Amino acid sequence: MAGKSALLLGASGLVGGELLNCLLSAPEYEKVQILVRKPLGFKHLKLEEHVIEFENLAQHKECFKVDDVFCCLGTTIKKAGNRKDFKKVDVEYPLEISKLAKEFGAVKFLVVSSMGADLHSKVFYSRMKGLLEENLKEIGFDSLHIFRPSLLLGDRKEVRLGESAAEVLAKGISFAFVGRLKKYKPIEAKTVALGMYKAAQGKETGIYTYRSDAIKEISLI
Numbered sequence: 001m002a003g004k005s006a007l008l009l010g011a012s013g014l015v016g017g018e019l020l021n022c023l024l025s026a027p028e029y030e031k032v033q034i035l036v037r038k039p040l041g042f043k044h045l046k047l048e049e050h051v052i053e054f055e056n057l058a059q060h061k062e063c064f065k066v067d068d069v070f071c072c073l074g075t076t077i078k079k080a081g082n083r084k085d086f087k088k089v090d091v092e093y094p095l096e097i098s099k100l101a102k103e104f105g106a107v108k109f110l111v112v113s114s115m116g117a118d119l120h121s122k123v124f125y126s127r128m129k130g131l132l133e134e135n136l137k138e139i140g141f142d143s144l145h146i147f148r149p150s151l152l153l154g155d156r157k158e159v160r161l162g163e164s165a166a167e168v169l170a171k172g173i174s175f176a177f178v179g180r181l182k183k184y185k186p187i188e189a190k191t192v193a194l195g196m197y198k199a200a201q202g203k204e205t206g207i208y209t210y211r212s213d214a215i216k217e218i219s220l221i
């Protein structure tokens with residue numbers, strides 16, 4: 001039987017980079033397509049890299065004829081420069097990608113959202129993640145998996161002062177993340193990537209949302 005094909009967005013990022021390694025070594029996938037702004041600079045037999053302008057996603061329709069779509073796109077207000085451009089990366093691109101994927105027959109859509117995602121939140125970031133989630137639910141995928149990690153841990157090339165400080169603090173009080181607080185415990189980007197890969201192998205249909213504690217559990221299956 002032929003293997004599956006995957007489309008990965010955000011392959012140059014922390015979670016996306018881990019997921020790319022995972023998918024390339026996974027026996028279930030015979031082709032892994034990535035859409036990137038700049039070449040990643042490495043080759044692999046299964047890897048098909050498309051360097052594109054994300055403003056023109058619809059010009060790359062052939063890339064969306066895949067089984068499973070993994071979306072790990074995201075930015076920060078600081079990097080984006082303003083709310084409008086943040087929304088483009090964290091909401092508009094993922095939604096356009098989901099619509100194109102649905103149009104071309106993708107069955108599963110797996111996306112990294114965030115802890116606290118809430119359409120009615122007063123916090124802009126959480127509201128945007130909530131907006132993305134609500135809109136994705138309307139697309140009609142057989143299987144939609146939403147990952148809501150807490151603070152991500154991993155080797156990030158760029159320095160993000162707020163996140164680094166939060167990481168140091170969280171490590172110092174890691175003993176406190178037990179019981180009902182488990183969902184707030186920082187999580188390795190590698191664990192999120194593994195959870196996404198594992199979730200994509202299930203046969204179940206429907207909409208699934210995973211907090212950090214559930215992501216950890218599914219990554220261990």
Ligand SMILES: NC(=O)c1ccc[n+]([C@@H]2O[C@H](COP(=O)([O-])OP(=O)(O)OC[C@H]3O[C@@H](n4cnc5c(N)ncnc54)[C@H](OP(=O)(O)O)[C@@H]3O)[C@@H](O)[C@H]2O)c1
Nearest residue numbers: 010011012013014015037054073074112114149150151152
């Ligand atoms: N950081 C945290 O602690 C945390 C916690 C919970 C949830 N999250 C969410 O988890 C997701 C993944 O986070 P991460 O830390 O892995 O992200 P990341 O390392 O910042 O990677 C983001 C990815 O998005 C791409 N991207 C950014 N701006 C783009 C643009 N204008 N056009 C096209 N692609 C663009 C980046 O590509 P380039 O390399 O080309 O920029 C990169 O591949 C994000 O949605 C984030 O909001 C993060």
